[in-house]
Amino acid sequence: QVQLVQSGNEMKKPGASVKVSCKTSGYTFTNYGFSWVRQAPGQGLEWMGWITAYSGNTKYAHNLQDRVTMTTDTSTSTAYMELRSLTSDDTAVYYCARGTYYGSGSYSLDYWGQGTLVTVSS
Amino acid sequence: DIQMTQSPSSLSASAGDRVTITCRASQSISAYLNWYQQHPGKPPLLLVYTASRLQSGVPSRFSGSGSGTEFTLTISSLQPEDFAIYYCQQSYTTPLTFGGGTKVEIK
Numbered sequence: 001q002v003q004l005v006q007s008g009n010e011m012k013k014p015g016a017s018v019k020v021s022c023k024t025s026g027y028t029f030t031n032y033g034f035s036w037v038r039q040a041p042g043q044g045l046e047w048m049g050w051i052t053a054y055s056g057n058t059k060y061a062h063n064l065q066d067r068v069t070m071t072t073d074t075s076t077s078t079a080y081m082e083l084r085s086l087t088s089d090d091t092a093v094y095y096c097a098r099g100t101y102y103g104s105g106s107y108s109l110d111y112w113g114q115g116t117l118v119t120v121s122s
Numbered sequence: 123d124i125q126m127t128q129s130p131s132s133l134s135a136s137a138g139d140r141v142t143i144t145c146r147a148s149q150s151i152s153a154y155l156n157w158y159q160q161h162p163g164k165p166p167l168l169l170v171y172t173a174s175r176l177q178s179g180v181p182s183r184f185s186g187s188g189s190g191t192e193f194t195l196t197i198s199s200l201q202p203e204d205f206a207i208y209y210c211q212q213s214y215t216t217p218l219t220f221g222g223g224t225k226v227e228i229k
Contacts, residue, residue: 035218044220044221044222044223045158045166045209045211045220045223046220047217050216050218059216061217062123062217095165097165097166100171102172102175105152105154105213105214106153106154106171106172106213107154107213108156108168108171108172108177108211108213109156109158109166110168110177112165112166112167113165114165115165
């Protein structure tokens with residue numbers, strides 16, 4: 001079965017960086033892409049960007065594009081998201097989600113990792 | 123960016139009730155609309171994609187409809203496990219955007 005398993009929770013100081021991993025199994029890694037989505041405590045869902053697993057092409061949300069880098073490692077079927085220059089506003093649960101295209105632009109996030117809590121505090 | 127607005131933001135209902143949640147887009151998104159369910163402390167779960175297509179394994183009491191700018195998610199007979207937060211999300215263009223969520227609570 002399809003599984004996305006994320007790395008553990010992180011505690012960071014303001015100005016630091018964090019790198020979250022998302023190890024996948026149960027499907028052909030290079031046939032899909034990933035979106036990363038974050039959720040601040042008690043808040044809704046915010047899309048951060050996506051990456052195609054095969055080519056590594058990326059698209060980032062406007063407000064994060066200067067601080068975020070998404071990558072994949074096809075040899076280990078793992079996706080990564082690095083966020084730099086952290087502030088308290090980045091405290092959130094970060095999710096990786098597999099993206100599936102259905103044709104003609106229809107795209108959904110059909111499998112999700114369990115989430116990684118990143119806490120930014122001095 | 124396309125703004126997604128859900129209504130209501132919360133509702134109280136009883137098991138067995140029929141529940142309808144509405145999602146409106148700030149511009150036409152054709153049928154590129156997905157619905158997710160989220161329980162506390164859990165990741166979202168895809169329920170419906172492309173406005174009306176039920177994700178594999180999702181109970182048939184869930185259904186989606188709509189196109190253009192107005193969409194609905196209907197739960198035909200609410201079950202105890204359906205008390206959760208529901209989000210719509212458009213995939214018409216990037217940035218992908220989500221609605222603010224609808225919390226379905228027990229009456």
